[in-house]
Amino acid sequence: MSRSDRKKGARSATAGPGGTNVLSPAALYEAGLHHLGAGRLLDAQVCCEQALAAEPTHADSLALMGIIALQTGQHDHAVAWFSRAIRQSPKIDYLTSLGFTLKQMGRLDDALAVFDKAIQLRPDDAELWKHMGGVLLALDRGAEALLSYQHALTIDPAHRESAFQSGLLLHQQQRYDEAAQAFTVCLAQQPNDLQSLQMRARCVRELKRYDDYLADCERAQALAPDDALVCNNLGDALVCLRRIDEALVWFDRALALRPDFVDVLHNKGFALLQALRFEEAIAVYRKILALEPDNAKAEWQLAHIELQCGDYAAGWAHREARWNMPDFSPDYPRFTQPKWLGQEDISGKxxxxxxxxxxxxxxxxxxxxxxxxxxxxxxxxxxxxxxxxxxxxxxxxxxxxxxxxxxxxxxxxxxxxxxxxxxxFGTTLDTIPPANYLPPPPADRVAAWEQRLGGHDRLRVGLVWSGNPHQANDGNRSMPLSTLLPLLDVAADFISLQKELRPADRALLAQQSRIRDLTADLADFAETAALMSCLDVVVTVCTSTAHLAATLGRPTWIMLPHLADWRWLRDRDDSPWYPSARLFRQDAGRSFEPVVHAVRTELAAMITGFNTTTA
Known part of the structure; x- marks a missing residue:
């Protein structure tokens, strides 16, 4: 049927007795809506044209022409039709349609202005605030988009899409607790929403709520049992809870579903490392490098295992992969001058x-x-x-x-x-340079600290129990001060070298008359070195203080986690880097309490020797 035949059919269908046209523009608009719903766009257009022929300012028909133009990809025409409809009657539906069209065209500022006008007309409409958030997000104005979504939620606390988008933005801003709450709103309405469940799991992981992380991962796995990523996340949750053997089962299940899933291989390698299964971890990282030869993260991890196992030749070389990791040492300049790695003659350079x-x-x-x-x-x-x-x-x-x-x-x-x-310098275990390279602290500074410390009739013990909280492995290497308190039972003078105090430790330290806190006057490492020179032994976790004390040749007792840093090697209580160091390692229980007990026993023995010498 031709277009003219369709028009005739439409006209005859509207003719009453005596040929009089009895259908109003409103009726023609309703007929057009019916045709549009059935996918008959041309018939819908004919009805609109007839309605507008009878009443050129019929707003609903103008808007319907815009929808038809939009569905046929004629965005400019759609904008024109919607704009004409709005001039007749600024209905929210017309404004919303125009806003959507402008957004699709990339005219984001214009779309923003349209939704702003709609909100002025109906400020308590959560949908409009959601639409405003979408445009702001497209404009890369995330902070304002979040405010729009959150305002939608104040109007309708159960508005799922606003809650989801809020959750994503809050997660990006590292506001993990608020993000988790937003995804909980989504899950209250759709308990089986896998995407919201996985996002909430990521949030609670960042909050170190590992039991909640595991629960969400288990729910996700029940919903998607054959999803390799879901299996991987469940394994990761178990690693966080130090249930390594169970975690490895899930990593293997994920790899059975996707054998070359590199992210899972990374996690499996990390889990094997936590279990001190070094050779198996090496095999995993080598597999990653076989799949992706330029994978810097895998090469970096492999380097640390090689160094921990004493393979310095391979480890130092692989460690150069760090420069290909985008988040490594962002402040280190990228120089135009060449890098020296030992090959060239540098005499006179x-x-x-x-x-x-x-x-x-x-x-x-x-x-x-x-x-x-x-x-x-x-x-x-x-x-x-x-x-x-x-x-x-x-x-x-x-x-x-x-x-x-x-x-x-x-x-x-x-x-x-x-x-x-x-x-x-091609360093091997047999060619580590000696540790006597720092000049002695200035004698006047050492004398000043000696005077401040007073009589030396008891063993002087320096204490450090935590490192930089932002260091990746800090949760394993640091302990709260409360764990160290059993040391105070021995007859010694204890001096805190702990510069950065966490809130709970600060409060506890203030209550300890047995520990002298002199750190306010330790302006830099040189001043700390002067104080250390007055101490008989430094008891510390794996942090910069350990290196400074051991480099100065002070007896340095280093309390290490079960998986210690690569520089402390494997299965040793001494260090080729520091002759004055003794290593006290966690056992498989991964607790510092037995380590502190061992240190206390050794301190008691040292005190006995000190008292004998000074008697």
Whole structure:
């Protein structure tokens, strides 16, 4: 049937007795809606045209013409029709349709203005606030979008889409508790909503609510038993709860579903490492590298296992993969000068050595600086300010600068990150440089601390129980002060070297008359070194204090987690890096209480020897 035939049919269908047209524009609009619902767009258009021929300002027909244009991909025409309808009657539905069309066209500012007008007309409409949030999100104005979604929820607390989008934005902002609550709103309406369930699981994981994380992962697995990612997440939850053997079952199930799922292989390798199954973990990371030769994260993890197992030749080389990890040392400059890794002759050259990891790392590997100078190079060292005074006096360092974002470095020929120096010198277990490279603390500062500490008729014990809370493994390496309190039963003088105090530790330390807290006057590592020189032993977790004390040759007792850092190797209570260090390791129970008990026993024996010597 031709278009003219359709028009005739429409006209005859509207003719009454005597040929009089009896259908109103409203009736024609309703007929058009019926045709549109049945997918007959041309018939719907004919009805609208007839209605508008009779009444050119019929708003509903104008808007319906806009919908027809939109469905046929004629966005410009749709905008024109909706705009004409709004001029006749600014109904919310017309404004919403125009806003949607403008958003689809990428005219986001115009869409925003339309939804703003709609909200002025009906401010208590949660849907409109949701639409406003969508446009703001498309404009990359996430903070404002979140406010729009949250306002929608104040109007309708059960508005699921606003709750979901709020949850996503709150998660991006690391407001995990609020995000989890938003996804709970979604799940209250749709308990089997897998996406909301998985997002809530991610939030509670970040909050370290591992039992809740496991519960959500178990629910997700019941909903999607053949989803490899869901199985992986369940394994991850079990790792968080230190149920390693159970976790490995789920990682293997995920890999049975997707054998080359690299994310699962990463998690399996990490779990094997937690179980101290080093050789199996190495095999997993090598499989990842076979699948993805450029996978820097896998190479980085492999490096640490190799170093922990004493394979320094492979480990140092693989550790260079860190520079291909996007989130590694973001402040480390990318120099145009070449990197020196030991191959070139540097006699007469100026070498810039710059720190690239933690304070303890820089202290440990500063031992290589005299070796660089011994090859005939002028050494310029850049470290953070707390290390500058300590390291400025190292033999062979011509100039030591404090890092600032706008630091103007002197001219240099080549550079080497300080953590790459072991590779540059081909370090093996048998060729670790000695630990006597720091100059002794200034005698006047040591004397000042001796005077402040008073009589030395009892053993002086320095204490450190926690490290940087932002360090990735801090939950395993640090302990609360309360765990360390049994040490105070022995007859010794205890001095806190703990610079950063967590709130609970701060309150507890204030109650301990047996621990002297002098850290307010420890302005930098050089001052800490002067105080340490007055102590008989330093008892510490694996943090920068351990490196400083051991480098100074002080007896240093390091309390280590079950999976210790790679530098402490495996199954040893001594360290080739630090002759004065003793290592006290957690057993498979992963608790520090037995470690503290062992340290207390050794302290008691040391006190006996001290008392005998001073008697």
């Amino acid at each position: 100026t070498i810039l050595v710059e720190e690239d990891e933690g304070f303890g790392d820089n202290i440990q590997f500063a031992r290589y600086l005299p070796m660089v100078a011994a090859r005939g190079a002028k050494v310029i060292l850049v470290v953070r300010e707390p290390l500058r005074r300590l390291m400025a006096g190292i033999d062979g360092v011509s100039q030591c600068l404090a890092f600032t974002p706008d630091l103007q470095r002197p001219a240099f020929d080549m550079h080497c990150p300080i953590m790459s120096l072991p590779l540059a």
